[in-house]
Amino acid sequence: GAVVSQHPSRVICKSGTSVKIECRSLDFQATTMFWYRQFPKQSLMLMATSNEGSKATYEQGVEKDKFLINHASLTLSTLTVTSAHPEDSSFYICSARDAQGSNQPQHFGDGTRLSIL
Amino acid sequence: GQNIDQPTEMTATEGAIVQINCTYQTSGFNGLFWYQQHAGEAPTFLSYNVLDGLEEKGRFSSFLSRSKGYSYLLLKELQMKDSASYLCAPSTPGNMLTFGGGTRLMVKP
Numbered sequence: 001g002a003v004v005s006q007h008p009s010r011v012i013c014k015s016g017t018s019v020k021i022e023c024r025s026l027d028f029q030a031t032t033m034f035w036y037r038q039f040p041k042q043s044l045m046l047m048a049t050s051n052e053g054s055k056a057t058y059e060q061g062v063e064k065d066k067f068l069i070n071h072a073s074l075t076l077s078t079l080t081v082t083s084a085h086p087e088d089s090s091f092y093i094c095s096a097r098d099a100q101g102s103n104q105p106q107h108f109g110d111g112t113r114l115s116i117l
Numbered sequence: 118g119q120n121i122d123q124p125t126e127m128t129a130t131e132g133a134i135v136q137i138n139c140t141y142q143t144s145g146f147n148g149l150f151w152y153q154q155h156a157g158e159a160p161t162f163l164s165y166n167v168l169d170g171l172e173e174k175g176r177f178s179s180f181l182s183r184s185k186g187y188s189y190l191l192l193k194e195l196q197m198k199d200s201a202s203y204l205c206a207p208s209t210p211g212n213m214l215t216f217g218g219g220t221r222l223m224v225k226p
Contacts, residue, residue: 034213043216043218043219044204044216045216046213046216049213093159104212105162106162106212106214108159108160109159110159
């Protein structure tokens, strides 16, 4: 079964709306979660690393004030796309890694398809 | 910086064997993951190599040569459902994954 749950799976909303996406690790604790974005037929691009109890680390070119990340517990990280515009339309995917043990794979959520009209 | 090179597309026949190669250059190395991604879906974990050699897992096997910065994914007894993108993802310290463009595999009857 799924070890990482991501909601919602699809969002369609008007330009200027803020959208919140949740990522939960279901049966393990994740001190670190990752947020990716994927445009059609392109590779996964890491947006930011979400760290439990501290500030997220953003990749170059990703606006931290636009993509707000909160990692309030060991099983939940949220990504809020603030004042979304059509160019933010994309497939957003989170991943999490079990904090216990080394060399654990990142497990991905099912992704959120965001469409801004 | 990070650099990953794998073929963009491959085509193979149902029941056959296909090998997807990947070369990589990373700043630090903590193992290499292979993921499968069907169109419109999130990636799913296939395999992980940290030591040189072959790891076998059912119909899928993955090989790593750290000194050469080279890995391959071997798929045997291909099925139509294996049509997907296959992502080679080296892991760097801090367990950061870097994804290339992936290899789009098309399995034909």
